[in-house]
Amino acid sequence: xxxxxxxxxxxxxxxxxxxxxxxxxxxxxxxxxxxxxxxxxxxxxxxxxxxxxxxxxxxxxxxxxxxxxxxxxxxxxxxxxxxxxxx
Amino acid sequence: xxxxxxxxxxxxxxxxxxxxxxxxxxxxxxxxxxxxxxxxxxxxxxxxxxxxxxxxxxxxxxxxxxxxxxxxxxxxxxxxxxxxxxx
Numbered sequence: 001x002x003x004x005x006x007x008x009x010x011x012x013x014x015x016x017x018x019x020x021x022x023x024x025x026x027x028x029x030x031x032x033x034x035x036x037x038x039x040x041x042x043x044x045x046x047x048x049x050x051x052x053x054x055x056x057x058x059x060x061x062x063x064x065x066x067x068x069x070x071x072x073x074x075x076x077x078x079x080x081x082x083x084x085x086x087x
Numbered sequence: 088x089x090x091x092x093x094x095x096x097x098x099x100x101x102x103x104x105x106x107x108x109x110x111x112x113x114x115x116x117x118x119x120x121x122x123x124x125x126x127x128x129x130x131x132x133x134x135x136x137x138x139x140x141x142x143x144x145x146x147x148x149x150x151x152x153x154x155x156x157x158x159x160x161x162x163x164x165x166x167x168x169x170x171x172x173x174x
Contacts, residue, residue, distance in 0.1 A: 009130055024131075024154065033150055034136040043096055043128035044111075049121040063120055067111065 004048045004056035005082040008064045010074050011041035044068050045081070053083065091135045091143035092169040095151045097161050098128035131155050132168070140170065 012018050018039050025038040046063070050056035060078055069076050099105055105126050112125040133150070137143035147165055156163050 005124075011130065011132070021131075025133075027154060028150060031154070033146060035133050035146070035150060036136070037092075038131065038133040041130035041132070043098065043130040044108075044125065045098070045128070046112075046115075046122050046125040049123070059120060059122070063115060063122060067114060067118070 001049050001051060002056075003084045004050060004053065004060070004080060005084075006046055006048060006056075006060045007079040007081050008044040008046070008060075008068055009041065009077040009079070010044065010064075010069050011076075012039060013073060013075055016073050041074075042068070053080070056080075088136050088138060089143075090171045091137060091140065091147070091167060092171075093133055093135060093143075093147045094166040094168050095131040095133070095147075095155055096128065096164040096166070097131065097151075097156050098163075099126060100160060100162055103160050128161075129155075140167070143167075 020040045021038040024040070025036065028035045028038065048056045048059050050059060057078075057080070064076050064078060065071060107127045108125040111127070112123060115122045115125065135143045135146050137146060144165075144167070151163050151165060152158060
């Protein structure tokens, strides 16, 4: 078995209100920073133990879609960070 | 002025307990996924309006350190995603 480290970058879909982003942007404006479009998302890292990369990718995609995101509100992007022997 | 889109990848420092990661890992184990080291972090995107890239980077770093992260518990990585004319 091999170990595959994935990174799931989870962002709100366009048009979905982001109260945390709006609140943060107000704070930054009060501190006189010229910043806008502040949007919060999730970054989830996890290791999958699998025979090969294809299997690991399939598991990672399934986990992300079933458990980590809300498919109605969120998009996701999966990145393989590292592959290693143990696992 | 130009507009610079940044991505701040914010993760918990090693050794800091991640209750959300632990809870998620338990759920995944119950669903028979061979997954471990589940860790949650934040992904914040924001646009900085500045004269040049150096100034924008300085602002982005300052914003991230002062407002977006808790320096005691979290690490961060800043990525420039896109640079554009308006801003």
